[in-house]
Amino acid sequence: MALLLFMAYVPTQSEPKWGFFGHKHIGRLAVFTLPTEMIGFYKQNIEWITEHSPDPDRRRYALKVEAPRHYIDLDHWGEPPFPELTRDWLTDAMRHTDLSILTDGGDTISLVKSSEIDWTAPKVRVGRYMVNQKRYAAFFRKNLLNRTNYVCDSLYSLRQNADFPCGRLLVEDHLFADGLNPYYTEHLIKKLTWAFKAGDVSRILHISADLGHYIADGHVPLHTTANYNGQLTGQIGIHGFWESRIPELFADQEYDYFVGKADYVLDKRKWIWDYVLKSHSYVDDVLFIEKKLRQTYPADEQMCFEQHNAIMLKTQCEDFAKTYQDAMDGMVERRFRKAIHSVGSAWYTAWVDAGRPDLNLLNADAVLAEKDTLQKYYQGGKIFGRSHSD
Numbered sequence: 526m527a528l529l530l531f532m533a534y535v536p537t538q539s540e541p542k543w544g545f546f547g548h549k550h551i552g553r554l555a556v557f558t559l560p561t562e563m564i565g566f567y568k569q570n571i572e573w574i575t576e577h578s579p580d581p582d583r584r585r586y587a588l589k590v591e592a593p594r595h596y597i598d599l600d601h602w603g604e605p606p607f608p609e610l611t612r613d614w615l616t617d618a619m620r621h622t623d624l625s626i627l628t629d630g631g632d633t634i635s636l637v638k639s640s641e642i643d644w645t646a647p648k649v650r651v652g653r654y655m656v657n658q659k660r661y662a663a664f665f666r667k668n669l670l671n672r673t674n675y676v677c678d679s680l681y682s683l684r685q686n687a688d689f690p691c692g693r694l695l696v697e698d699h700l701f702a703d704g705l706n707p708y709y710t711e712h713l714i715k716k717l718t719w720a721f722k723a724g725d726v727s728r729i730l731h732i733s734a735d736l737g738h739y740i741a742d743g744h745v746p747l748h749t750t751a752n753y754n755g756q757l758t759g760q761i762g763i764h765g766f767w768e769s770r771i772p773e774l775f776a777d778q779e780y781d782y783f784v785g786k787a788d789y790v791l792d793k794r795k796w797i798w799d800y801v802l803k804s805h806s807y808v809d810d811v812l813f814i815e816k817k818l819r820q821t822y823p824a825d826e827q828m829c830f831e832q833h834n835a836i837m838l839k840t841q842c843e844d845f846a847k848t849y850q851d852a853m854d855g856m857v858e859r860r861f862r863k864a865i866h867s868v869g870s871a872w873y874t875a876w877v878d879a880g881r882p883d884l885n886l887l888n889a890d891a892v893l894a895e896k897d898t899l900q901k902y903y904q905g906g907k908i909f910g911r912s913h914s915d
Contacts, residue, residue: 544769545579550776551864552578552737558787558869563876566884570730573889577734578741595742597704598751599805606802612794614708619665620644621699624651626677629692636680636689639699654684669696706748707797710739714793714875721879726887737868743797744864749805755812763815770841771850771857780858787869789877800867807856814852822848 553575556567567574585591602609610617624637636652648655660683668679677691713736720728742748747764755763772780790796819827822845829842841849850857876882 544765544773545582547768547772547776547861548578548582548738548741549575550772551741551861551868552734554782554784554865555737555787555868555872558784558866559873560786562881563873563884566887566889567733567872570889573730574734574737577731578737580731581735581738593701593703593705594709594739595704595706596748596753597706597801598753599749599802600751600808601703605805612707612798614705614712615662615666615670617708618670618698618700619662622665622669623697623699624669625695625697626680626689626691627693627695628690633695634690651680651683652687652689654687656683703751704748706739706743707801710736710743710797710871711794713739714871717872717875718878721876721882724882724887726889729887730889733872736871740797740868740871741864743801744804744860744867746804746807746811746860749801750808752808752812755815758812758816760812760816760819763812766815766841766846766849767811767857771846772861774843774846775850776858776861780861782862782865784862784866784869787866787873790870790874793874800863804860807860810853810856815849818845818849818852 553571556564556571556574559567581591581594585595599605599607609621611620619639620642621639622637623635623639625633625635627633634652637649642649644658647658649658649661650656651661664679664683668682669675675694675696677689677694680689680691680694681687713732717729717732717736720732745768747753747767752758753764755761826842827845828839831838831840876884
């Protein structure tokens with residue numbers, strides 16, 4: 526029977542890569558970092574937050590734009606501290622987006638080649654016109670940032686009486702493909718602040734869960750590299766090994782969950798990029814230690830079969846996982862603990878910035894009873910964008 530179960534096994538969306546286990550734990554434990562004025566509301570809704578902390582992973586089965594929010598391939602941007610990235614979402618998107626037009630006659634004409642522009646100059650060249658850089662930034666924010674349908678007529682806001690022979694506007698975003706995690710995290714902290722100010726319970730809970738997820742992802746080294754699953758170094762599977770298998774085996778038994786009280790973050794952007802850059806600093810160790818261990822550890826003791834819900838899974842053996850965890854000198858636990866504290870700090874910071882509203886006046890009953898529509902897409906099994914098992 527076991528053989529038949531194994532032969533029928535194929536990887537499915539039921540194998541999340543921190544994994545659902547990690548995200549649920551991080552979201553849940555972050556509640557206990559909050560001050561007295563917040564903890565009552567969050568404890569009242571702790572089960573909802575716990576269950577919905579993995580929602581962004583489920584959303585990857587529903588939205589094509591979701592995947593880049595979970596990572597940033599910093600190694601595509603040179604060497605630390607990555608001066609090509611200003612850390613401002615609008616500025617970096619503008620500076621790494623090419624713009625061209627497709628004429629009615631079928632010709633493609635380049636308007637903006639971002640890599641060839643001197644972004645320190647007050648003007649940028651758009652086709653044959655010189656345009657004030659501030660005007661171009663305003664045009665970009667209004668017409669190109671976060672858009673999927675680009676209208677040629679928008680070009681005429683750059684220059685009156687311009688003769689752009691435009692049939693179709695073509696936009697090539699180089700930033701999007703390499704990931705947006707720190708940018709989107711900063712954006713969500715602002716959105717959570719607005720939700721607190723408005724007393725919007727639904728948005729407070731949804732954004733809190735989502736924000737916790739993206740912050741947790743930013744604490745995973747392999748979410749900061751193009752070699753996210755060891756596919757470039759012959760180490761496929763290391764992503765799930767590091768962020769799912771190890772915490773699932775050892776977090777509840779060995780990790781110290783006392784991380785202290787949440788802190789107020791004054792400079793959100795610097796704080797986010799600091800922990801993302803710290804994660805990236807661990808990438809070489811994550812990969813090197815695992816590769817060296819596979820070369821020295823008995824090959825027949827590295828992978829084992831375990832039965833989960835009547836399905837036989839092939840996964841890293843517990844002793845092998847323990848050896849890898851110890852060889853990294855507690856790195857996974859440190860990032861896990863740091864993620865918990867960071868999530869609580871982000872929630873607390875948004876609440877303080879909103880003016881410390883009285884959360885005891887909010888009623889979450891309607892939110893807790895709402896239908897979970899994401900589950901329908903998640904069960905469909907088709908993920909958009911990058912998969913950690915690739």
